[in-house]
Amino acid sequence: MPHPSAVTPRTQGRARERILASVVVSDAVYHRQATIFCPTLGEVRRSLARGNNQRMTFYERLRRLLEWRGEPGIRVLSLYLDIVGPGEERAISAAETLWEEAKAALDDDTFFDRVEEILDELPQEIVAAQTEGYDGLALFFCPNPPLREIFRLRFAFENQIEVSHEPQTWQLAYYEEEYEQALAVSLGSTLEVAEIHVGDVVARHLVRPSHGRTPEQEASTVVHRLLHDSPGAHLILLGSPEHRATFEDVLEPELRARIIGVSDEPLLASDPSFLRAIHRIQQAYERRSEAEGVRALLAARENETTASMIAAGSDEVVAAVNRGSVRKFYILQGFSECGWLCDACDRMGLLPVPPACVACGASVAKVELRPHLIQHARACGAEIETVLESEALENLGGVAAELHGSSQV
């Protein structure tokens, strides 16, 4: 089976630039907030760190990881795991299978032993992350020079292992890009607005009463300013129905439209169950937008003028991915069809596996289509939607795509 790295390098450079850029942008955002809300950036960082140290330093951890380079010859293990589901067995056996595959290509006993120690600790990590409601883990490890980073992720990525002299971070770049940022407004006896950034970095803004204005009016001013700075961010309200109604009354309609979910409990960001409640609301929102996306796709397919812009089923979608014409890509979480992949030119096809690549004549291998479809679609800039459940998408063959117009290709 060709190693997934055969298709990842071309996305890596771009992803790295993007993620570095976003780290810089985030620092600028924090700096700007620092000048608005606090005297120094250091103070913002200290105030962030008061919540949960491990969560607050996502960008620093990420930057350290991106800057980490070993000499060629030094081995770094990069492991991504899908931990969705009640039990941890599936994730652990996936990790073991991946590791056996990677090991077969290596010759380094000391490294084997150290990695196996790490894998022994994995079950605890998985259970702890699942308890917190996370869907994925990214683990980076090198014994010498020492590197050990575990990121808990709200997305389930394809299970994947890489061993090279630097951490394989392109999936984290994708995570950063797709993370649904939000503002949570807690409307209890204390009014607080909390920004939730990628990696669950929470920046808290306490709303203080001011002369002649209600606390709700003050909170809406803070929300207005923060949402203006992050056009993609959503709004989440935490508080009793009465408190929420009072707040919504003073909120501008455009901001009201950005509310994606509510909770009756006025949880503050310092509350241990705060992030879990936010996750649930964001996940429910994602499920709703997936369903809406699939509905729009079906409607476009049934409409004569737009039908040619939709590919459905593995035959049409594989052809579209080979052409690089996918704009938005939908795939069921459980899609498990197999096909073939060219070892040289990355062309994909459906079964049966031909004796040689139909495009370039090189050798081909039988593969599970799902990870390769996702990687190829992502490499040509498509937005990826992994759909947990959808009868409609299942009826289309489990995979579908919106295509670029011929003039845009």
Ligand SMILES: [Zn+2]
């Ligand atoms: Zn080929």
